[in-house]
Amino acid sequence: MAINAAKVKSVGAAQSPLLGFAMFGPAVLYILLLIGAPFCLAIFYAFSDARIGSNELHFVGLENFRSILQSPSFRAALKNSIIFTVAAQIIVMVCANILSIALEKPFRGRGLVRFLILLPWVAPVSLGTIGWKWILDSIYSVITWVLVWLGFANKYSPPMWLGQDGLAITSVILVHCWRLIPFSTVILLAGRSAIPKEIPEAAAIDGAGFWRTTFQINLPIMTPILGVAVLFGTIFTFTDLAVVNLLTNGGPYDSTQTLPNLAFTQGIQGSDLAAGAAISVFLVPVLVAIAYLMLRVAHRAEVV
């Protein structure tokens, strides 16, 4: 049946090749112009001494890479990018799993709760982050106000959510989590509802309690879907510019600096296009590896 359908389709496409081109042309054009061209340009710049406002361009070999590797900002950014990504994924996975278990069974108001949980994902990153910037503000922070009211914080030396190393890192991670949890919850809910309901029932009859069913039956069955959620989340966090840029802009003293933000500040704001390009290109092998893993996991998810 499927083979027949495929055959019919391919015959149809062969009969009117123009239609085929017309159908996927816009997508190809979009990818070539908006992703392919800037990507090639970035690789080209990474090996040159391109600067904003300068017409001259020289090939400098690996000089840009040598210099960024020696820069303490770059090392801090690389370290932070990894810390943010890993920490956010762990927290997101735990929370999204709990939420997906809680939202699986019907209860009064489940639709509303699902809608509310999905909101952070629907809101534009920049708007959400600006909201958080207010919530975490050094003077007007609601969190500080509540903590002072409860007696957990001193009114005269309140916590500087975005101004102290540890707190700033934690704040950035939590905003990333806030943003990713809805997405992962939706993916995990789908994965969970794909498990035939007889399987956890059989586990209950076999004598397994909640924890054993969760960790030895449900989660292992959901591994491919968990993999998809983790890899998407990794890419979203690793490549995200908006959260760090708006919240801390890498500060204080590069303690929350990330690779995308460093590339942006150095390359665009600092006019050193070559350095910015080199930092961006540095991410490519990492992202390629992740994308490869993602495709493999997605493929496995289909087979199972």
Place this chain on the structure above:
Amino acid sequence: MAVVETRKLTKVFKEGELGAVNEVDLETREGEFLVFLGPSGSGKTTLLRMIAGLETPTSGEILIGGKVVNDLTPRERRIAMVFQSYALYPHLTVYKNIAFPLKAQNVPRNLHKAKVEWAASLLGIGGLLQRKPRELSGGERQRVALARAIVREPSVFLLDEPLSNLDAKLRLSAREELERFHRRVGTTTIYVTHDQVEAMAMGDRVMVLNKGAVRQIGTPREVYDDPADTFVATFLGSPPMNLIENDGIIVGFRPEHFRLAEDIRESARVVFKFRVENVEYLGAEFILSGILVGGKGDGKKVIARLLLGHSFEIGTTYEFAVPQHHLKFFDRSTEKKIPPRPLTWQ
């Protein structure tokens, strides 16, 4: 002491609606093979799931081994269940699937291997222990599900249509295997099916359900030969029992008892004129459908099932008859069985 007993067991899914299961009283006998038989939506699976502890009863009591288990989890009821889809754990090997109940019930680890191998050999799947469920055929999966059920030596087996996912040929051999398996282990078994042939062939007793209520419970012979009401009469048997209204009662007779008058030796018999309208030749028998001519049943559709040896013409009227003792009588309003009575037909 009954292994499984229910008292006025009721399940209502939505308030105000008719219950899926209504006041079911049931008592299994030690070691018996009890079949719940009914059409889809009759409540047989809901009843089984309540006994298993997967569904909470709205009212009534469930007893296992003489103890009320309403508030016990499935784990504490010491039952085993085989699902229609088998519900094997797809990520675990056959060995780990069978060992899972042992692990979950904290059986000492050093006993696992011997127990798994015992269960596997009982079902002839010793060679498949390292496979994953997706590498198994339907019949093999069913055996793994049975092995997983038997390994903990439960007090009762609950089987929910375990044969319905197999193709017709495999179903017959799997049925025989299941019967042999039950004779060998002797555990009380409750078996849910909508297939009357399975029910008749396997059950020590059959419980016929419709719309959440028990219509009859008895040996296969009792439910077939002496149906308690018109539902049981027509649900069992293929083709179903012929029912004809007469003098405010319903008269029923099985197609195989409706034969050519000349073939019936009994003197106490009722004779009908039967016009054949369709003939189905099924190899070993004929299925004749047609209408009665004359008398109070004039124009009623009936079916006859005859062995070979005659030939019938469509459109011709023959003299057919039913031995008196094969006639069943039902009340017209309650549709329940009533005692036999003389029949004035003409």
